[in-house]
Amino acid sequence: MDAIEILKKYNLLKVIDEELDIYLEIPHIAYVEVKQPDSKAILFTNPIDKKTGKKFDIPVLMNIFCSYRAVELIIGDVENIASKISELLHLKPPVGFMDKLSMFGKLFDLKSVFPKRLNGKGECQQIIKLGANAKLSDLPVLTTWEQDGGPFITMGQVYTTSLDGTMHNLGMYRLQVYNDTELGLHWQIHKDSNHFFHQYKKAGVKMPVSIAIGGDPLYIWCGQAPLPMGVFELMLYGFIRGENAQLVKCITNDIYVPRDVNYVIEGFVDTNRLQIEGPFGDHTGYYTLEEEYPVLEVTAITSKKSPIFAATVVGKPPLEDKYMGYATERIFLPLLKTIAPDLIDYYMPENGVFHNLILAKMNVSYPGHATQLMHAFWGVGQMSFVKHALFINQDSPDLKDHANITKYILNRLHPDNILITQGVVDALDHSSPKFACGGKLGIDCTGDEIEYLGITLLSDEELLSKIQQVSDEVTALKQYEIDTKNPICVIKTKKTRNQKYLIDDLKQLSEYIKILIIVDDKKNDVNNPYMLIWRVANNIDASRDIYIINNFIAIDATNKNNLDNFNRRWPDDVDCTTSILNSLQARGLINIDKDFINRFYL
Ligand SMILES: Cc1cc2nc3c(=O)[nH]c(=O)nc-3n(C[C@H](O)[C@H](O)[C@H](O)COP(=O)(O)O)c2cc1C
CATH class of the missing domain: 2.30.110.10 (Electron Transport, Fmn-binding Protein; Chain A)
Incomplete structure (x- = not known):
C-alpha cells in the first residue's frame, strides 16, 4: 500500500x-x-x-x-476484522456441504x-x-x-x-x-x-x-x-x-x-x-x-x-496513538474474550492514555464475577498494565456515551465494591512507588444503584469558602455530577505537606463531599474535565493515593515528592516550547488560540 x-x-x-x-x-x-x-x-x-x-x-x-x-x-x-478473528476462534466441525x-x-x-x-x-x-x-x-x-x-x-x-x-x-x-x-x-x-x-x-x-x-x-x-x-x-x-x-x-x-x-x-x-x-x-x-x-x-x-x-509525535492526548489504539481495542476484543468469555465490550478512553483507564462491560452471573474478571485482566499480556479498571453490567449505556456511562457508574459506586491491589504496571508509569510495580484499582459497578447516603449540596463558592476556612492551601474548586449519588469535588492545592493531612482535615466536611479529588495548583484547570481525567489517571497509585473513610472517598492526584516518601524522580509534563509555537503561528504554519492551548495543556 x-x-x-x-x-x-x-x-x-x-x-x-x-x-x-x-x-x-x-x-x-x-x-x-x-x-x-x-x-x-x-x-x-x-x-x-x-x-x-x-x-x-x-x-x-x-x-x-x-x-x-x-x-x-x-x-x-x-x-x-474483529468478527473474522472471532469466527476463527469459534470454528466448529462443519455439518453439511x-x-x-x-x-x-x-x-x-x-x-x-x-x-x-x-x-x-x-x-x-x-x-x-x-x-x-x-x-x-x-x-x-x-x-x-x-x-x-x-x-x-x-x-x-x-x-x-x-x-x-x-x-x-x-x-x-x-x-x-x-x-x-x-x-x-x-x-x-x-x-x-x-x-x-x-x-x-x-x-x-x-x-x-x-x-x-x-x-x-x-x-x-x-x-x-x-x-x-x-x-x-x-x-x-x-x-x-x-x-x-x-x-x-x-x-x-x-x-x-x-x-x-x-x-x-x-x-x-x-x-x-x-x-x-x-x-x-x-x-x-x-x-x-x-x-x-x-x-x-x-x-x-x-x-x-x-x-x-x-x-510520529507522542505527548499529551489526543494524538495519533488515539486512532491506532482504537483499532487495537476493536481488533483485540475477540482475543480478550477467550480469557474473559463474559466480557461484552471494553473501552480505553484516549485521555486515560490506554493502560491508565479501562471501562469493561460484562455479563454478570454470580457474586464476585467482576472481581474475577479484574484478576483475569491483570494477569494477562499487556492488559496486565492496566492501572484502573471499571466494570459495568450488560444493561449499562454504551461505553462511549460519556455523559450517561459516568452517571451510571457514579450511581453504583460504593466503597464496598472497590478493590485495591498490587501488580505489574507499565514501565512508563511514573506514579508507582517502584519501577514497573504498583497499585491497581478495580471498581465493580455491576450491581444495582446504591442507596443514596445524601449529602448537603452547596454551590462551588460556598463549598470552597468552607474548605478554605479549614485550609488555606486550597485555591480552586469545581463540583461535577452533582445529580448522581456520588458527586465529585475537585480542588486545587498549593501543596506544602503530604495530602493525607489535608484529607484528614477535610473529612469533617463529608456531609458536603462524597468524592474529593486533589490536584496541584500549578498546571491544572478545575474546569477542564478532559485533562483532569488525564492527570488523575496518570498521577495516582491506587495503593498509596486513595483514602476511603466510611463513605468519604478522597484521591490525592498531586505530584509526589519527598513529602510523600516518594523516592523516584517525578517527571515533568511534556509541554510545547512557547517560542516555537509563537514562531510557527507568526509564519502561518499553525493557527491556534489561547483556548486551544488551555484545552490541551499545550
Ligand atoms: C507510538 C508508540 C510508541 C511506542 N514506543 C514504545 C517504546 O519505546 N518501547 C516499548 O517497549 N513499547 C513501545 N510502544 C508499545 C509497543 O509497541 C507495544 O507494547 C508492542 O505490543 C510491543 O511489542 P512486543 O510485545 O512484540 O514487544 C509504543 C507504542 C506506540 C503506539
Whole structure:
C-alpha cells in the first residue's frame, strides 16, 4: 500500500514545502495538527537541521493514522476484522456441504498469514550503505521535545528473532540516535524483544536487530499490537491484508524485513553493554526519565532510491496513538474474550492514555464475577498494565456515551465494591512507588444503584469558602455530577505537606463531599474535565493515593515528592516550547488560540 497516494486521494494529506527544522518545529506542527477534529497527515518536503545547516532531500511523513477514516483506509473495517478473528476462534466441525464450503473459505484465507521469504533484494535495498558510509545523521530524525535526550526514531519497526531462530518479532519501540552508528533500543522490560535479548545475553553472543521505517503503514500498526510472545506480528499483517508479507534478507545480518519499506537499519547488539536512554516526552504526556537500555551498533543502512521518512509525535492526548489504539481495542476484543468469555465490550478512553483507564462491560452471573474478571485482566499480556479498571453490567449505556456511562457508574459506586491491589504496571508509569510495580484499582459497578447516603449540596463558592476556612492551601474548586449519588469535588492545592493531612482535615466536611479529588495548583484547570481525567489517571497509585473513610472517598492526584516518601524522580509534563509555537503561528504554519492551548495543556 502506498500511504501517501491513499491519503492524498481521500484528501487526508497536507504538504508543507517550507524549510522546517527537524529540531522541534516539524513535531510541533504535527502535534497541533493531530489534535484538530479534522486532522490530516502531513508531508514535510524540506526538512532541515538548522543547527548544522544540513538540508535533507528526504520528506518526513507524520500523522499517518490521523483520523478514524485514515485507520479505515490503512487497516480496513476494524469491526469486520474483529468478527473474522472471532469466527476463527469459534470454528466448529462443519455439518453439511455448505458449512464445509464456508469453512474451507475461512481456512483458505489463512494461507496469507505466513510471511514469504523472497530470494534476492527488495526495493528497500536499492541503495546500500555499509560501514562508515552508513550514517544515521543522513536521516531526518526528529527531536520532538525540548527536554528530549536527543533525536529519536519514533516509527521504527524493530525486527528480532529468538536465539534458536524459531520465533520472530516485530515491535514498535522508540530508538535514540546517539551518534552516526549507534541507536538506543527502548524495548521495555516486559516486551518480547527484551526476552529475546536475554536469550542472546545468556548465550554470550551478539544479537542481530534490524529496524525498518516506512512501507505499508499496517506494518507499524502490527508492531504495536499486543500479540503474545512467539506470534509474529506479520502474521496478523497477512491476515488483515489478505496477502502474505513479503520479506527479504538483510545484507549484514540474518533478519528478514518487508521488501517495500523505505529504510532498513541493520546491526548487532552487544548484550553486555547498556547505555543511558532518554529522557523522552512520552505518550503519557510526561517525560520518561533516563534509564539504561541496549545499544544497536549499525552495520548497514539500506533504502529505496527515493525514500520517505516516517515519524510520529507522542505527548499529551489526543494524538495519533488515539486512532491506532482504537483499532487495537476493536481488533483485540475477540482475543480478550477467550480469557474473559463474559466480557461484552471494553473501552480505553484516549485521555486515560490506554493502560491508565479501562471501562469493561460484562455479563454478570454470580457474586464476585467482576472481581474475577479484574484478576483475569491483570494477569494477562499487556492488559496486565492496566492501572484502573471499571466494570459495568450488560444493561449499562454504551461505553462511549460519556455523559450517561459516568452517571451510571457514579450511581453504583460504593466503597464496598472497590478493590485495591498490587501488580505489574507499565514501565512508563511514573506514579508507582517502584519501577514497573504498583497499585491497581478495580471498581465493580455491576450491581444495582446504591442507596443514596445524601449529602448537603452547596454551590462551588460556598463549598470552597468552607474548605478554605479549614485550609488555606486550597485555591480552586469545581463540583461535577452533582445529580448522581456520588458527586465529585475537585480542588486545587498549593501543596506544602503530604495530602493525607489535608484529607484528614477535610473529612469533617463529608456531609458536603462524597468524592474529593486533589490536584496541584500549578498546571491544572478545575474546569477542564478532559485533562483532569488525564492527570488523575496518570498521577495516582491506587495503593498509596486513595483514602476511603466510611463513605468519604478522597484521591490525592498531586505530584509526589519527598513529602510523600516518594523516592523516584517525578517527571515533568511534556509541554510545547512557547517560542516555537509563537514562531510557527507568526509564519502561518499553525493557527491556534489561547483556548486551544488551555484545552490541551499545550
Ligand atoms: C507510538 C508508540 C510508541 C511506542 N514506543 C514504545 C517504546 O519505546 N518501547 C516499548 O517497549 N513499547 C513501545 N510502544 C508499545 C509497543 O509497541 C507495544 O507494547 C508492542 O505490543 C510491543 O511489542 P512486543 O510485545 O512484540 O514487544 C509504543 C507504542 C506506540 C503506539
